[in-house]
Amino acid sequence: MKKIGIYIHIPFCRQKCGYCDFYSTRWNDYDEKKFTEAVISEIKSYNDKLNGNCIADTIYFGGGTPSIVNPENLSRIMENLHQTIEIDDYPEISMEANPNTLTVEKLKAYREIGINRISVGIQSLNDKILKKIGRIHNSNEAIDSINMCKQTGFKNINADVMFNIPGQSIKDVESTLSKIIRTGIRHISFYSLKLENGTPMYDLEKNGKITMPDENLEREMYYEGRSLMEKNNIFQYEISNFAESGFECRHNLKYWNQEEYIGIGPSAHSFLNSIRYSNSQNLYLYCENSFKGIFERIIEEELDKDDLMIEYIMLQLRLTEGLNAEDFKKKFSTDFKETYKMQINYLVKNDLLEINDNFVRLTKKGMDISNYVIEEFM
Numbered sequence: 434m435k436k437i438g439i440y441i442h443i444p445f446c447r448q449k450c451g452y453c454d455f456y457s458t459r460w461n462d463y464d465e466k467k468f469t470e471a472v473i474s475e476i477k478s479y480n481d482k483l484n485g486n487c488i489a490d491t492i493y494f495g496g497g498t499p500s501i502v503n504p505e506n507l508s509r510i511m512e513n514l515h516q517t518i519e520i521d522d523y524p525e526i527s528m529e530a531n532p533n534t535l536t537v538e539k540l541k542a543y544r545e546i547g548i549n550r551i552s553v554g555i556q557s558l559n560d561k562i563l564k565k566i567g568r569i570h571n572s573n574e575a576i577d578s579i580n581m582c583k584q585t586g587f588k589n590i591n592a593d594v595m596f597n598i599p600g601q602s603i604k605d606v607e608s609t610l611s612k613i614i615r616t617g618i619r620h621i622s623f624y625s626l627k628l629e630n631g632t633p634m635y636d637l638e639k640n641g642k643i644t645m646p647d648e649n650l651e652r653e654m655y656y657e658g659r660s661l662m663e664k665n666n667i668f669q670y671e672i673s674n675f676a677e678s679g680f681e682c683r684h685n686l687k688y689w690n691q692e693e694y695i696g697i698g699p700s701a702h703s704f705l706n707s708i709r710y711s712n713s714q715n716l717y718l719y720c721e722n723s724f725k726g727i728f729e730r731i732i733e734e735e736l737d738k739d740d741l742m743i744e745y746i747m748l749q750l751r752l753t754e755g756l757n758a759e760d761f762k763k764k765f766s767t768d769f770k771e772t773y774k775m776q777i778n779y780l781v782k783n784d785l786l787e788i789n790d791n792f793v794r795l796t797k798k799g800m801d802i803s804n805y806v807i808e809e810f811m
Contacts, residue, residue, distance in 0.1 A: 437483075437705075438491040438687040439518070441472065441510065442698035443499040444716050447534075451567035451637075454629040456700035456714045457497040468698075468716065469506040471723035473513045475697050475712075478728055480517050482705075483695075489514070490521035491684035491694075493528075494548075500530035504542035511546050525550055525589075525683040532570040532578035540585040550682070551582050552591040552622070558609040562598055566626075566634070579616045589680060591620040596654040598626050599634075599643040606654045607661055614665045619680040623658055624673050625651060652801065670753050672800055689748045691741070702733075707741060709734040738765060746773075747807045755794025769793070776809045 445460035445468075458464070492514065494507070507528075514520065527550040528543060535553075543551070557563055558572040570578075582590050592613050596606045613621065628635040628645070637643045646654070659669060667675045671689060674682065687694055696703040699719040702711045713719050713729045722729055736744065742765050749756035761769040770777060770793070777793065780786040785799035785806050799806050 434488040434519070435486055435693065436490045436521070437487045438493065438684050438692065438694035439489045439514065440493045440495060440684075440694055440696045440701055440703075441499075442696065442701040442712075443494055443496040443502055444468070444699050445496065445501050446498045447501065447531075448567065448569050451565075451634040452626055452628060452632055454632050455497065458716055460498075460501050464716065465502055465506060467720045469502075469509060471720040472510055472697055474723045474726070475728055476510070476513045476517050478726070479695060483518060485519075487693075488519045488521055490524050491687060492520075492524060492526045493684040494526075495529050497529075498531050498534060499528050500534040500539065504539055504546065507543070507548075508546045527552055527591075527682065527684055529554065530578070532574045535578045535581055537581055537585055540581055540587065544586055549587070550589040550591070551587050552593065553578055553582070555579075555592045555609070555613065556595040557598065557601070557605065558612050559601070559605050562601055562605065565600060566595075566598060576612065576616065579613070579618060583617070589620070590618050591622055591682065592618050593622045593624065594658075595624050595626050596658060597646050597651045599638075599645055601646065601654070603650070603654055603657050606658050610658055610661050614662070614667065619667070619677040620682065621662060621667060621675045622673055623655075623662070623675060625655065668753075672751050672803065689751050691745045691748055703730070707736045708732060709736070741765070742767065743811055746810050750793075750795050750799075750803065750806065753794065755792045758791045758793060773810060780806060780809060 442456070444457045445465065446457045447460060449457060499507070526548045528548050529552045531554050553575070555575045556566065556568055558575060560571050563571060579590060579592065594609055594613065610621070628638055634643065638645060659675070662675045663669065666677055668678070669675050670681050671685070674685065693705050694703060695705060696712065699712055699716050700714040702709065710730045710732045713722070713731070734740070745761070745764070746756060756769065758769045761767065777786060777788070780799070781788065784796055785802070787794055787796050795803060795806060
């Protein structure tokens with residue numbers, strides 16, 4: 434049985450953050466009910482497409498704000514997943530959450546549904562910074578939400594933390610990470626803010642109303658954050674992700690290991706049978722078509738062997754352990770070290786790559802300019 438992941442995009446928020454370019458719309462109860470029915474319809478559409486030869490061992494509810502949705506509707510979605518797609522006996526089932534949308538009652542309901550991993554969008558524990566980027570929670574609510582997760586039995590908890598925010602200092606970053614680490618959390622996603630065209634903060638920066646930290650300060654924030662986490666046994670396993678051993682996110686590892694997954698919901702992306710495709714990025718069109726049994730899946734790429742090899746290199750080099758040359762040979766019937774001998778030698782000579790037995794990985798210097806390293810292989 435081929436193991437796959439399932440991603441379900443919940444496109445609802447109470448308020449959109451100033452930096453966010455993910456598809457979302459303002460929540461209301463009526464749209465939530467319609468969305469739930471449409472998602473169930475799309476899940477059922479995969480009954481024949483998967484041909485009964487797949488088993489899902491990771492499920493990820495992302496958004497938007499999945500924790501805004503009534504747990505009863507999440508339960509119905511899970512029930513239909515079990516009826517349509519075979520689910521592994523010990524799956525990782527993750528859900529993203531905003532701190533001030535969580536309650537003890539909700540968290541208990543999530544546990545009953547089968548959700549066993551919570552990813553909390555903390556971003557910062559500086560209230561001025563939270564307000565500046567449009568978050569609707571404060572620092573006390575953020576810490577309380579982690580404690581509630583622990584109180585209700587969740588052991589696998591992630592905190593999203595952001596750096597490179599206008600007005601942020603290294604001290605702010607260290608303070609946020611230190612407080613989160615003291616809660617006993619075992620996974621931290623540590624992201625540098627990148628302003629995307631079309632977001633309010635992008636326009637503010639373009640019009641000179643906010644100033645992003647310079648490149649040197651951004652790198653210092655990253656180095657200090659990484660060092661602080663590693664001193665507390667939360668080790669980097671991917672460029673932006675850190676965990677205690679055994680608490681790495683299995684679902685996200687599917688992306689970096691070029692494993693297959695299906696995306697359910699508006700704007701969700703899938704990778705199946707060497708094809709990358711996505712759903713329509715419009716909730717109302719998605720629901721309308723879904724009720725008619727129409728699923729508008731936009732093919733973005735049909736990857737041949739060369740495409741897959743380059744993409745695999747790009748994804749694997751994001752991981753701290755790097756690319757396993759033996760795995761590469763099994764997957765593509767191609768000798769990685771021989772095929773890319775010239776690039777590897779050049780990058781090793783310039784302290785951007787290192788080789789340890791069968792593993793080829795980025796050095797810490799290489800991680801800083803990972804895009805340049807990937808371009809060398811391309």
